Amino acid sequence: MTDKPSSDRPKFTCRDVSVRYDGFSALSGIDIDISDRSVTALIGPSGCGKSTLLRVFNRMNDTIANARVSGTVLMDDIDIYGPDIDPVLLRARVGMVFQKPAPFPRSVYDNVAYGPRLHGLSRSRADLDGQVEKSLRRAGLWEEVKDRLKMPAPGLSVGQQQRLVLARALAIDPEVILMDEPASSLDPIATARLEALIEELKTRYCIIIVTHSMAQAARISDKTAFLHNGALIEFDQTENMFTNPTDTRTQDYITGRFG
Amino acid sequence: MSGLQSIATPAALARLRKRRAAERRFRLYGRAAIAFSVTALAWLLFSIFSTGLSAFTQHWLNLDLEVKTVSGDAPNYRDLLADAMAEEFEITIDELAQDASVRGELLQILSASEATAQLRRRGQVEPRAGAVTLRIPASDLTDQFLKGHIDRGLAPSQRPVTDRQIEWIDQLVETGRVERRFNRALFLNPDSRDPERAGLASAIFGSVMILIIASALALPVGVGAAIYLDNFAPKTGWGGRMISLVEVNINNLAAVPSIVFGLLGLAVFINFFGLSRSIPLVGGLVLALRMFPTIVIASRAALQAIPDSLTDSALSLGASRMQAVFNHKVPLAAPGILTGSIIGMAQALGETAPLLMIGMVAFVTAVPASPMDPATALPVQIFLWSGSAEVAWAERTSAAIIALLVVLMLINGLAIMLRERLQRKRRR
Numbered sequence: 001m002t003d004k005p006s007s008d009r010p011k012f013t014c015r016d017v018s019v020r021y022d023g024f025s026a027l028s029g030i031d032i033d034i035s036d037r038s039v040t041a042l043i044g045p046s047g048c049g050k051s052t053l054l055r056v057f058n059r060m061n062d063t064i065a066n067a068r069v070s071g072t073v074l075m076d077d078i079d080i081y082g083p084d085i086d087p088v089l090l091r092a093r094v095g096m097v098f099q100k101p102a103p104f105p106r107s108v109y110d111n112v113a114y115g116p117r118l119h120g121l122s123r124s125r126a127d128l129d130g131q132v133e134k135s136l137r138r139a140g141l142w143e144e145v146k147d148r149l150k151m152p153a154p155g156l157s158v159g160q161q162q163r164l165v166l167a168r169a170l171a172i173d174p175e176v177i178l179m180d181e182p183a184s185s186l187d188p189i190a191t192a193r194l195e196a197l198i199e200e201l202k203t204r205y206c207i208i209i210v211t212h213s214m215a216q217a218a219r220i221s222d223k224t225a226f227l228h229n230g231a232l233i234e235f236d237q238t239e240n241m242f243t244n245p246t247d248t249r250t251q252d253y254i255t256g257r258f259g
Numbered sequence: 260m261s262g263l264q265s266i267a268t269p270a271a272l273a274r275l276r277k278r279r280a281a282e283r284r285f286r287l288y289g290r291a292a293i294a295f296s297v298t299a300l301a302w303l304l305f306s307i308f309s310t311g312l313s314a315f316t317q318h319w320l321n322l323d324l325e326v327k328t329v330s331g332d333a334p335n336y337r338d339l340l341a342d343a344m345a346e347e348f349e350i351t352i353d354e355l356a357q358d359a360s361v362r363g364e365l366l367q368i369l370s371a372s373e374a375t376a377q378l379r380r381r382g383q384v385e386p387r388a389g390a391v392t393l394r395i396p397a398s399d400l401t402d403q404f405l406k407g408h409i410d411r412g413l414a415p416s417q418r419p420v421t422d423r424q425i426e427w428i429d430q431l432v433e434t435g436r437v438e439r440r441f442n443r444a445l446f447l448n449p450d451s452r453d454p455e456r457a458g459l460a461s462a463i464f465g466s467v468m469i470l471i472i473a474s475a476l477a478l479p480v481g482v483g484a485a486i487y488l489d490n491f492a493p494k495t496g497w498g499g500r501m502i503s504l505v506e507v508n509i510n511n512l513a514a515v516p517s518i519v520f521g522l523l524g525l526a527v528f529i530n531f532f533g534l535s536r537s538i539p540l541v542g543g544l545v546l547a548l549r550m551f552p553t554i555v556i557a558s559r560a561a562l563q564a565i566p567d568s569l570t571d572s573a574l575s576l577g578a579s580r581m582q583a584v585f586n587h588k589v590p591l592a593a594p595g596i597l598t599g600s601i602i603g604m605a606q607a608l609g610e611t612a613p614l615l616m617i618g619m620v621a622f623v624t625a626v627p628a629s630p631m632d633p634a635t636a637l638p639v640q641i642f643l644w645s646g647s648a649e650v651a652w653a654e655r656t657s658a659a660i661i662a663l664l665v666v667l668m669l670i671n672g673l674a675i676m677l678r679e680r681l682q683r684k685r686r687r
Contacts, residue, residue, distance in 0.1 A: 022495070063574055065494035092577035102568035104587055114586075115576040165572065172576060 011036040011176065011206040012057060017071035019052050019061060026052045027230045030071070036175075036206045039198060041221035041238065043211060045253065049230040050210045054178050057208060058094035059087040075176075092119055095169030096178040100185055101161035103153035103168075108145050111153045111164055112136060115172035131171055139167035140197050159190030163197070170201075177201065179209040183216060195220050214254050218242050226250045307664075311657025317442040317455065318397040318405050320369050320431060322347065326378070326391050334382070336375040341365050343391070348427050364424055368431075370396045370455045396444065397437065399454035399651035401428055405437065408650060419650065445658060449626050450640065454651035457644070459662055461623045465539050465634030466608060466666065472543025472630060473550055473607050478600055480547075481554030484509075485596070488555070489562040490570075490584045513552035520549050521616025529617060536618030537633040545613045550603035557599020561592040594678045601674035605667055611638040637663045 010033035019027040027049040034040050034057075042050040052061065059080065061067040073080050080090055092115075104111050112132045115121070122128035132149070136142040141163040145156070153164055162182060169177060179198075183191040198207060198220050211217050217224050218238060225235040226247075234241065234250045245251045324343035341362040345355055348365070355361055373395045381391065396402070403409050404420050405428065415422055431437050448458025492502040524545035528534045534541050565588045573583035589596075614620065620639050627634040635643070637659065644656040 058575060060571070060575060063571070063580075065499070088577050088579050091575055096575035098568060098571065098575075100568060102566065102572045104569060104572070105591065114573070118576065118578055118582065168572075168576065 009036070010034055011075065013072075013074040013077075014056070015072040015074075017053075017056060017069070017073060019049070019056065020068045020070075021064070022066040025230055026067075027056070030232050032225060032232060032235055034206060034208060035223065037202060037204070038222040039202050039207045039209060039220050041209050041211055041217035041224045042227060043214065043217050043224060043253070044227035044233075046212075048227040050225075050227050051180055052230075053227065054096075054180055054208060054210050057176065057178055058091050058096055060091075060096065062087050092172050093174050094176040094178060095172060095174035097162070097166050097169055097180065097182050099181040101158060101165045103156070103161050103164055105152060105154055107150045108153050108156070108164060109149040112167050112171050115168060119172060121172065135167040135171040136164075138170050138201065139163045140193060141167055157190075159186050159193065162186060162190070162194065166194075166197070174205065176206045176208065179207065181210050181212055184212065191216075214242075214256075226253060228253070307657050307660050310654055311659075311661045313406050313408075314445060314654040314658035315442050316439050317444065318402045319438050319440050320393070320395055320397050320401075321436045321438070322369070322393040322395070324391045324393060326388055336378045336382075337366060337371065338362070340371065340374055340378060344369075348430065361423070364421055365427070367420075368398055368401045368424055368427055369393075370398050370453060372453055373456060396455045399649055400424070402455060403650045403654075404428060405432070405439075406654075408654070445655070446662075449624050450622060450635065450643070451624060454647075454649050454655055457655060459637065459640060459659055460626045462635045462637045462640035462659070463662070463666070464627055465542070465619065465623075466636045466638075468539035468627070468630045468634065469542040469546055469614075469636055470604060470608055470670075472540060473546040474600075474604055476544070476547035477550035477554055477603065481551050481603070482558050482596055482600070484551075485555045485558030485562060486584065486589065489559055490580065490588065509552050509555050513556055516612075517549055517610055518612040518616060520545050521613030523548065524613060524617045535631070535633070537621045537623070537635075538631050539619075539627065539634050539636075540630040541617050542614055542619050542634075542636060543630065545617060546607040546610055549610060549613065550607050553603035553606060554596075554600050557602060558592070558596040561595025561599065562588060564595065565591045590681075593681050597674055597678050597681070601671060604670055608667060608670070609638055609663070611636075611642055614639050615642075637666065 012032075012034040014030050014032045014034075017027060017030040017032075018025065030053060032053075042053060044050050055061045056069060056073060057075075057080075059069075061069055069081060075090075075094075079085070104114065106114075109132055112135050113128055116128055116131050122131055133142060133146075136145065141160060144160060145151075145164075153161065156164060162185070166177075166182075183194055186194060195216065198209070201207060202222075209217075209221065221238045223236065224238045224241045226233045226241070226245075226249075228249055234245060234247045236246075241250065242254060245254060322344075324340075325346060326339055326343050342355075344365040345361070350361060350365075374393055377393055377395065378391065397405070400409070400420055401424075404411075404425070409418055409420055411418075411425060420428075428437075444456060444458045446458060446463070447460055448456055449461040451457040488502065488506060493499045494502070524541055528541045528544050529536055569587045569591070570580075570583040573587050574580065578586065614636050619635055620643065621633055621635065622643070623633050623635050625632070641656055641659045641663065644652050644659060
C-alpha cells in the first residue's frame with residue numbers, strides 16, 4: 001500500500017452499465033468504480049452477471065454476436081465504448097485470463113511472444129527474448145520452463161498453463177488484468193501459488209477477478225462487489241463486506257445460505 | 260455380510276448376464292459388418308484385378324514381309340499387307356482367289372490399322388516394294404486368344420477366331436515371332452476403335468485437367484466461404500437470417516443429384532457463355548460447383564471443432580478477428596479442411612453423369628493439348644469401353660478402372676502425407 005499515487009482516482013468508472021443478450025438482460029444499471037493497483041473481486045451466484053461485467057472492461061462482449069452494452073464505461077476518464085476507441089487497442093491495455101487456460105498449440109516461447117509480436121513491441125530478437133523472460137518471471141513460471149521454452153505449451157500441467165496464459169497476458173504490458181475464475185481448474189497448491197502471484201502483481205496492475213470462492217475473495221481482494229440477478233447489490237472494502245454486510249442477500253450468500 | 264455379497268443378488272447377477280450378452284451380441288454385429296464390407300471390397304478388387312491385370316501386357320508380332328511392287332499413287336496398303344501375309348503363311352494365289360475370306364482373316368490376326376500406317380509411312384521415304392520388318396501389336400483377337408480368353412476347344416462357330424487363324428497364330432508362336440510386352444499404348448494412346456490401339460491418354464489428361472481446374476476454383480472459394488461463414492458472417496438480425504438461408508442452401512446443394520450440375524453447366528457455360536462442348540474447362544467448372552458444398556461443409560465442421568477459447572485468448576491479447584482466426588483457428592482446422600477437400604476431389608474424379616451432359620462422352624482420338632481441346636475423363640472412358648462389343652474391351656475396361664483407382668489412391672496418399680506433415684508441425 002505504499003505506491004498508490006492514483007488510488008483516489010478510479011481506473012474504471014461505470015455508470016448505468018447494462019448488457020442485454022437478445023432480449024435477456026444480463027446486467028442492468030451497474031455503477032461501480034474500480035481502483036488502480038488493487039484487487040477487486042466480483043462475487044455472486046452462477047448466472048449473476050459477474051463474468052459479463054468482467055468482459056465489459058475489455059469489450060469482449062463485442063465478440064458475442066447478440067450482446068448489446070449500454071451505459072458509460074470510463075477508463076482513465078476516457079469512454080472505452082466511444083466511437084474512436086478500437087477494441088483491439090483497448091485489449092492491448094486490458095489483459096485477460098480465462099477460466100480454463102487455453103495455451104496456443106505452439107511452444108511456450110511462442111505463446112508468450114504472441115502478443116509482443118502482434119503489437120510490434122520488440123525491436124529485436126534479443127529484446128523479445130527479454131520480454132518473454134520478464135513476463136514468465138512475473139508469472140512465476142520462469143524457473144520451471146526456462147530450459148523448455150521450445151516445448152509445446154499444451155504439454156504443461158494445468159497450473160503451469162494458467163500461469164503461462166497469465167505471462168502471455170503480461171507480455172503485452174497491460175495496465176489492467178481481468179481474471180475469470182482463474183483458479184477453478186487448479187489444485188490447492190497451484191491456487192496458492194496463483195494467489196501469491198496476484199498479491200505481487202497488484203503493486204503494478206489493476207486486477208479484477210471473478211471468483212466462486214468466498215475464501216479466495218476474502219484472502220486476495222481489497223474490494224469486493226456482490227452481484228445478484230444482474231444487479232450490483234453491494235460494493236465495499238473486502239473486510240467490511242465479509243464482516244459487516246449491509247444487504248441481507250449479501251449476508252446470505254457469503255455465509256453460504258444460497259449460491 | 261460383506262458389501263460385495265450384498266450386491267451380488269440373483270436378480271442383479273441375471274441383469275449382469277443380460278448386459279454382458281447384449282455387449283457380446285453387439286461385438287458380433289460389429290465383426291459381421293466389418294467382415295461383410297471387407298468381403299465385398301475384396302470381391303470387387305479381385306474381380307477387377309483378375310479381369311484387368313492382363314490388359315497391362317500385350318502381344319506384339321515381329322513380321323518380316325516381302326511387299327510386292329505396286330503401281331499408282333495411292334496403293335491399297337490393306338491388299339498389299341494381305342498379299343504379303345499370304346506369302347508368309349505359304350498360301351497360294353489360287354487359294355486366295357478361291358476363298359475371298361482368307362484376306363480378311365489374315366488381316367484380323369494383326370493390328371491391320373497399325374500395320375498399314377507403318378507401311379504408308381515407310382512408303383513415303385523408301386521404295387514401296389521389298390522386304391519390310393514390321394513390329395506391330397497383335398490384333399485384339401490374337402491377343403485375347405494368346406492370353407487364353409478365347410477357348411480353343413469351342414466349336415468354330417462359337418468362337419471369334421477361325422481354325423485357320425489358330426493355325427497361323429500357332430505358327431507365329433512356334434517361330435518365335437510373338438512377344439508379350441508391357442502395354443504402353445494403354446497409357447500413351449488416345450481412344451481408338453481398335454482395342455489393341457486404344458489408350459487412356461485422353462481420359463487421364465482430361466481427368467487431370469478437370470481436377471486441376473475444379474480444385475483451383477472450388478478449394479479457395481469453398482474454404483474461404485467456410486471461414487467467412489464460421490467466423491465473420493453476421494449472426495443476428497436480417498444479415499444473420501440471410502446467412503442461415505445461405506447455409507441451408509449450401510447444405511441442400513450437396514444433396515443435389517450430380518446430373519443436375521451437368522444440366523446447369525450445359526445451360527450456363529455452353530449455351531450462355533458459348534464455350535465448346537466436351538472440353539475440360541467446362542468439365543472443371545461444373546465439377547467445381549459439385550465440389551464446392553462438400554468442401555464448405557467439411558471445412559465448417561473442422562473449424563467448428565476448434566475451441567473458441569483459442570480465438571477468445573487471441574482476441575483478449577489484442578489480436579484482430581482476422582488474426583485470431585488465421586493464426587489459431589485455421590492452422591488447427593487445416594487437417595480437417597484438407598480431408599474434406601480430398602473427399603471433394605475424389606468425388607469429382609469419379610463423377611460421370613454431369614460430364615455426360617456437357618458432351619465429355621465424345622470419341623476423342625487425339626491427346627488434348629490444352630483445357631480447350633475435346634477430351635474425355637476416366638470414368639466416362641470406362642463407361643464408353645464397357646459398352647463396346649469386342650472381347651478385349653472387357654479387360655481394358657477393368658484396366659481403366661484400375662487406373663482410376665490408382666489415381667484416386669495417389670491423390671488420397673498425397674493428402675494423407677500433407678495432413679501428417681501439418682500435424683507433425685503442430686505437435687513440435
